Amino acid sequence: METVVSGIRSTGNLHLGNYFGALRNFIKMQHENNCYFFIADYHSLTTHPDPAHLHSNVRQVLSEYLAAGLDPEVSTIFVQSDVPEVTELYLLLNMHVYIGELERTSSFKEKVRKQPENVNAGLLTYPTLMAADILLHKANKVPVGKDQEQHLEMTRKFARRFNTMYNVEYFPEPSAYNFGSELIKIPGLDGSGKMGKSEGNGVYLFDEPTAIRKKVMKAVTDQGPTEPNSVKAEPVENLFTILKVVSSPDTVAFFEEKYNNCEIRYGDLKKQLAEDIVAVTAPIRERILEIQKDEEYLRKVVKMGAEKARESASKTVAEVREIMGFKKF
Numbered sequence: 001m002e003t004v005v006s007g008i009r010s011t012g013n014l015h016l017g018n019y020f021g022a023l024r025n026f027i028k029m030q031h032e033n034n035c036y037f038f039i040a041d042y043h044s045l046t047t048h049p050d051p052a053h054l055h056s057n058v059r060q061v062l063s064e065y066l067a068a069g070l071d072p073e074v075s076t077i078f079v080q081s082d083v084p085e086v087t088e089l090y091l092l093l094n095m096h097v098y099i100g101e102l103e104r105t106s107s108f109k110e111k112v113r114k115q116p117e118n119v120n121a122g123l124l125t126y127p128t129l130m131a132a133d134i135l136l137h138k139a140n141k142v143p144v145g146k147d148q149e150q151h152l153e154m155t156r157k158f159a160r161r162f163n164t165m166y167n168v169e170y171f172p173e174p175s176a177y178n179f180g181s182e183l184i185k186i187p188g189l190d191g192s193g194k195m196g197k198s199e200g201n202g203v204y205l206f207d208e209p210t211a212i213r214k215k216v217m218k219a220v221t222d223q224g225p226t227e228p229n230s231v232k233a234e235p236v237e238n239l240f241t242i243l244k245v246v247s248s249p250d251t252v253a254f255f256e257e258k259y260n261n262c263e264i265r266y267g268d269l270k271k272q273l274a275e276d277i278v279a280v281t282a283p284i285r286e287r288i289l290e291i292q293k294d295e296e297y298l299r300k301v302v303k304m305g306a307e308k309a310r311e312s313a314s315k316t317v318a319e320v321r322e323i324m325g326f327k328k329f
């Protein structure tokens, strides 16, 4: 059994792309691995969030992941800041991390470009904190998207460096958890590219049905086919891609045929698509609302998660301290 660690950003609601992409794989993966999922609230501090929103953001993200199917009885689900051992490992690792390599990180360079007024040390050492998250549980696997590959590569480098420096075989070098062909990419409703928060083209699990219908009805299409069996333009192909994920094969076949006969009415397609999306999201939205108001359940989940996470975290930190030469008087 592999140990998997995955950090979840503490801001932003889940959209269909998240749900049908990584999240469904997480839900499956839980049963085959020893999984640690945590809400990365320390990481969010790099952008100086309003203290009035920090907790509600964590709570919303946690409720959404639980509602979507992460199971606290199967996985270790916790809030990063509930496991303070990570900050100690972060400090210790930082002693062997060089300013030059941090400055060369793509995500850091991008932040410097985007927010030159707030280039803080937390931003610079973001990769060390992420490495600490992963190494704290001696993970072998980390599910990461393209944008996080460099961070994972740095984690491997830091693990190797630690092992070499102290002449131990202590930290495993974690590799990317590969979902292979199972990772479905959901396009946005704006005609091109994938669904994303920053793109503003998403349908969210927490959206009300009326909002979903509105968004889908406004989705970009084209003038409609003029010749039978013509190739679909990207915006139309995108609607079919989403339809294939949320609708029955019969529904997909029906609209394919209409398209191929040049009889398609995009209004009908969109109405059906909206209803089938609502059928997926509405029950999850209901569960999110239920979980959000269940103080006791949420408290129980994070307490249980923190306890389990602190078990392996404190063991690692104690061993690392010993390797580095700290001794009790």
Ligand code: TRP
Pocket: 005, 006, 007, 008, 009, 040, 043, 129, 130, 133, 134, 142, 143, 144, 148, 151
């Ligand atoms: N940096 C990741 C992101 O932006 C979140 C993250 C923090 C993470 N720590 C992690 C992911 C550890 C995997 C493992 O998405």
